[in-house]
Amino acid sequence: MAQSDALVSTLKEVLKQQKITYADIARELDMSEANIKRQFAAGRFTLERIEAICRIMKMELSDLFLLFETSRKRITQLTLEQEKELVKDVSLLLVAVSVRNHLGFSDLVKYFHFSEAECIQFLAKLDRLKIIDLLPNNRIKLRIAEDFRWLPDGPIEQFFEKKLQQPFLKSRFKADNAERLFLFGMLSDTSMQLLISKMQTLEKEFVELLRQDAKLPYEKRHSVGFMLALRPWEAEMFQPLMRK
Secondary structure (H helix, E strand, C coil), X not given: CCHHHHHHHHHHHHHHHCCCCHHHHHHHHCCCHHHHHHHHHHCCCCHHHHHHHHHHCCCCHHHHHHHHHHXXXXXXXXXXXXXXXXXXXXXXXXXXXXXXXXXXXXXXXXHECCCHHHHHHHHHHHHHCCCEEEEHHHEEEECECCXXXXXXXXXXXXXXXXXXXXXXXXXXXXXXXXXECCCCCCCCHHHHHHXXXXXXXXXXXXXXXXXXXXXXXXXXXXXXXXXXXXXECCCHHHHHHECC
């Protein structure tokens, strides 16, 4: 659904909640009810007209936009078919991972071997998959939540385990900003659950750092892998797609 259609749907929902009819709007705006019905059916409103309807509902235009944003469902997982669609095309997967890391359209063209037309095609496909909203002037809005996870043992996780995880671990982790921690011992069920809880907390901290660092330009950030092992690292399968 286009954003304009979704905004009109939000507007209709608020009118319904307040029990305001098309006839009420027509009377307040000094228009015919038939004209108001046609505008709602077409979903074509000027900003001034939406603002006028908001005044009838005794709310600010910003309040409507906030309700609209809240109503936009943020997905935490893709469907099986969506993940299968991504793993079929390495270039599309790279763009999906990149936009999840808050790279914009100009970053994709600058840092990867994609033309503007190719980038638009990839982004349009991600829009159809409902991973992003592709906005005017090629602006990108994520539809996925901050706690987004790939399907457990799904196509993406299986693909990453084979193509990313195994090559990532083939290192001595001796370079700058690299660390690997492997411990061995015997623990109770309670202790193991405690460590799992701490790992989940660490995952949330990692997501928060991603959110904070998303404000930095691309060249100030590093692609990293992290599984209680951390090192600066670029996946080999993506390297042919990246500009030097």
